[in-house]
Amino acid sequence: MQDLKQYILSKIDISSEDLEKILKAFTYKKFKKEQTIIRNGQHVTKYYFIAKGGVRFVIDTPEKEVTAWFIFENNFFSDLESIRLGQVSKSKIIALDETEIYSIETKAMLQFYEAFPEWQKFGRIIMEDAFLNVIDSLISFQTMDSETRYLKMIQKSDIINRVPLKHLASYLGITPNSLSRIRKNIR
Numbered sequence: 001m002q003d004l005k006q007y008i009l010s011k012i013d014i015s016s017e018d019l020e021k022i023l024k025a026f027t028y029k030k031f032k033k034e035q036t037i038i039r040n041g042q043h044v045t046k047y048y049f050i051a052k053g054g055v056r057f058v059i060d061t062p063e064k065e066v067t068a069w070f071i072f073e074n075n076f077f078s079d080l081e082s083i084r085l086g087q088v089s090k091s092k093i094i095a096l097d098e099t100e101i102y103s104i105e106t107k108a109m110l111q112f113y114e115a116f117p118e119w120q121k122f123g124r125i126i127m128e129d130a131f132l133n134v135i136d137s138l139i140s141f142q143t144m145d146s147e148t149r150y151l152k153m154i155q156k157s158d159i160i161n162r163v164p165l166k167h168l169a170s171y172l173g174i175t176p177n178s179l180s181r182i183r184k185n186i187r
Contacts, residue, residue: 001023001026001028001102003051003052003073003074004023004026004049004051004102005019005023007049007074008022008122011122011125011126012118012119012121012122012125013118014116014118014119014122018116018118018119021112022112022116022119025104025105025108025112026049026102026103026104027102027103027104028100028101028102029100029101029103030098030099030100030101031053031095031098031099031100031101032095032098033095033096033097033098034094034095035094035095035099036092036093036094036095037055037093037094037095037099037101038079038089038091038092038093039089039092040060040088040089040090040091040092041088041089042082042088042089043082043086043087043088043089044078044079044082044083044089045083045105045106045107046078046103046104046105046106047076047077047078047083047103047104047106047109048076048077048078048101048102048103049075049076049101049102049103049104050071050072050073050074050075050076050077050099050100050101051073051074051100051101051102052073052098052099052100053072053073053095053096053097053098053099053100053101054070054071054072054073054095054096054097054099054162054163055070055071055077055093055094055095055096055099056069056070056071056093056094056096056163056167056171057069057070057071057091057092057093058091058092058093058094059090059091060092064170065170066170067167067168067170067171068091068171069137069171070096070159070163070167070171072157072159072162076126076130077093077130079091079093083106096162096163096167097162109123140152141173146172146173146174146178146179146182147182147185147186149172150168150172150179150182150183150186151186153172165179165180
């Protein structure tokens with residue numbers, strides 16, 4: 001819980017008393033490698049914070065499974081389309097490795113937005129951060145070739161050491177063989 005507390009305090013100033021009320025609404029769960037956190041077709045009712053580990057967002061197409069996104073420690077995630085529109089999830093979210101997650105029900109999150117202006121600010125900040133990450137990824141896919149995207153990705157994080165190459169290739173929109181060629185060319 002300390003990881004979550006520190007993350008929140010890095011984003012907003014909130015009284016210890018109010019923060020403790022909020023933290024009590026979170027529940028902890030550990031997921032094994034490849035364990036599903038959110039299923040395709042599920043109604044999502046929670047926001048999730050990764051304290052340790054990482055997840056991948058997966059979209060199943062008729063031809064193959066596509067990795068759409070990776071998220072690691074000190075980040076929130078959910079299926080906002082499912083939460084906001086009441087639809088079932090169109091993707092599944094799977095633990096990349098042993099992953100520790102704190103979750104909070106959407107209803108509690110909304111109640112805290114009403115009760116604590118600081119928490120509303122926190123929600124806005126994490127949504128803005130998520131949106132900026134999406135924009136960065138979209139621009140990368142529209143303006144860079146796969147080798148440049150790969151180089152940018154490995155400069156920003158240690159993802160290469162944490163994600164199987166087949167998932168990384170899927171995220172980049174290339175085959176594992178193409179990714180192997182790119183890696184060979186840059187050595």
